[in-house]
Amino acid sequence: MNILDTIIAHKRTEVAARKAGTPASALEKQDGFNRKVLSLKEFLLNDARTGIIAEFKRKSPSKGLINGTADVVEVTSAYAKHASGLSVLTDENFFGGSTADLIAARVNQIPILRKDFIVDEYQILEARAMGADVILLIAACLTPEEVKRLATFATQLGLEVLLELHDEEELAHICDETILVGINNRNLKTFKVDIERSLAMARRIPDNRIKIAESGISAVENILLFRNNGFRGFLIGENFMKAADPAKAFEDFVQELKAAKAP
Numbered sequence: 001m002n003i004l005d006t007i008i009a010h011k012r013t014e015v016a017a018r019k020a021g022t023p024a025s026a027l028e029k030q031d032g033f034n035r036k037v038l039s040l041k042e043f044l045l046n047d048a049r050t051g052i053i054a055e056f057k058r059k060s061p062s063k064g065l066i067n068g069t070a071d072v073v074e075v076t077s078a079y080a081k082h083a084s085g086l087s088v089l090t091d092e093n094f095f096g097g098s099t100a101d102l103i104a105a106r107v108n109q110i111p112i113l114r115k116d117f118i119v120d121e122y123q124i125l126e127a128r129a130m131g132a133d134v135i136l137l138i139a140a141c142l143t144p145e146e147v148k149r150l151a152t153f154a155t156q157l158g159l160e161v162l163l164e165l166h167d168e169e170e171l172a173h174i175c176d177e178t179i180l181v182g183i184n185n186r187n188l189k190t191f192k193v194d195i196e197r198s199l200a201m202a203r204r205i206p207d208n209r210i211k212i213a214e215s216g217i218s219a220v221e222n223i224l225l226f227r228n229n230g231f232r233g234f235l236i237g238e239n240f241m242k243a244a245d246p247a248k249a250f251e252d253f254v255q256e257l258k259a260a261k262a263p
């Protein structure tokens, strides 16, 4: 079994337990459920922002512990000044995230992606209830029919959907509801990172989609190259989180990016 299969098997067990504890009807009564959703699409198209989707990630199966001390409100509040969106891991077992982290990050008035492995409608209701604006659907662990079904459900709840692809075979997972398409440079089964994945896939994504490059981004030059290839979004986690002071690492990066952009 590869790591992705292990994560998904664990996820199905977790979700079954949570469903048994909290019925969907109770989620619908939670605070976040009726809040106005912020559009990641709109924030990505707003040139006053950087296009960076800054991720709060404490650990990962590929890197182990990334940051054991970062404060979620402090870090995400710094990110929110220039980022186009936040991504907050809510998977506990493999990524050290939590629902509480996303709820804490909600102090920020920018779109938040619930970063998790979604396999069931129930997790989309949870995402809405905890105050997320966007959910992630990963092609590597869903059939095209499942993507269509889950994306339709999310859209009906007012949430946006980020569809994550890695290779050409997954292009068939794109559907009407998946306006935001991310290319993960990391293969979730082998952890191999190849920044060229985004570039190779870019030409194959229909023009009416918003393209987002994901993973392994550590240099301003990467972003300039992605922009030249039609990308509007750049999902960055570890590069900032691994710093002793992620807020400062982010701010320095943004200054460098802005200077690079100047004529």
Ligand SMILES: O=P(O)(O)OC[C@@H](O)[C@@H](O)c1c[nH]c2ccccc12
Pocket: 055, 057, 115, 116, 138, 164, 184, 214, 215, 216, 217, 235, 236, 237, 238, 239
């Ligand atoms: O930390 P990085 O290399 O900047 O990557 C961020 C993000 O792309 C990565 O965390 C990610 C992309 N797709 C995922 C799916 C599940 C969990 C995590 C991810």
